[in-house]
Amino acid sequence: MTPLVVSIAGAIASVVLLGVIIELIRSRRLRERYALLWLLTGVVLLVLSLWRDGLNTIAGWAGVTGYPPAVLFALGLLFVIVVLLHYSTVISRLSDQNTILAQRVALLEAELGEREART
């Protein structure tokens, strides 16, 4: 069985995480598009911290017999990996777009220079 203190600590950490995410969206420093995964992470961790029987059941499925809160660890890690992978795709797209933008600006500058030279 999960020690009560661990459940409480897990719940507090999840609530803080959720609060920080919502504040970031509210102040427009985080777009909703990138917040959904984080919110899902926070909600799942919160639910499993509070729902202690559920955590034990899932631990049983996963063959974790000694210490059920290890499942919280594993899930948290899994979410972090997914979020990081998501960021990698986002960064790849951003860097492609950045290249296109730089090329476009350079071409426009060249064209502008030519036009000015002509007049």
Add this chain to the structure above:
Amino acid sequence: MPSGSDGLRGAAIVPAHNEEACIAQVVREIRAFDPGLEVVVVDDGSVDRTARLAAQAGAHVVRLPFNLGIGGAVQTGFKYALAEGFDVAVRLDGDGQHDPQELPRLLEPLLAGEADIVVGSRFAARDGHYRAGLARSLGIRLFARIVSLLVGQRVTDTTSGFQAVNRRGIALFAADYPHDYPEVEATVMVHRHRLTMKEVPVRMRERAAGASSITALRSVYYAAKVLLALFVGLFRRSVTPLEEDTE
């Protein structure tokens, strides 16, 4: 808008992404309806001949270097309208589902000063003309309920991109415009900025060609995202400052 009759300048903003099959027809129809409207096609990173065909049909084409999504494309049009000093902007989709013949219905309340933004609703008339897929119509109805509650005004069609806005609306949307499914959030935004909105019933046509950009799975994702945006938007304290609308 009757061109030149009251000295107002109008722009028709048409976002288009890979719409080569119908963009020329859309541009020609708008120009035939009112030659005084400047047609601004915002080519949202199309990989087909959308930009060239639109320009040949007589549109002013703004090409985005890559796909920004509908919100970014439409906002580009509003930024253009603001910079070029247009008094009125109407927005029509590039796929031909918005019939320019319906524009007078949108423009009449706007020019009469009854609202800052007029939205053409497919559902306000209740004649059962418009048919949408199950997922889409569920989403549309859900958003209509929520948005009506949030803005304290009956809204039937929160995803309609068939809109007309005045100078204040142009300034607001140029400064701040949501990203995907922007109309839902924009409605709430308009309300928070104390701009007035009015819905008028319009008929929309079936898509002339091409496929809708919204599939069933994506609409679930969008629904979650837009609901989150609406929820968080409620608690946002800062309202985007607008440039002075008196010039």
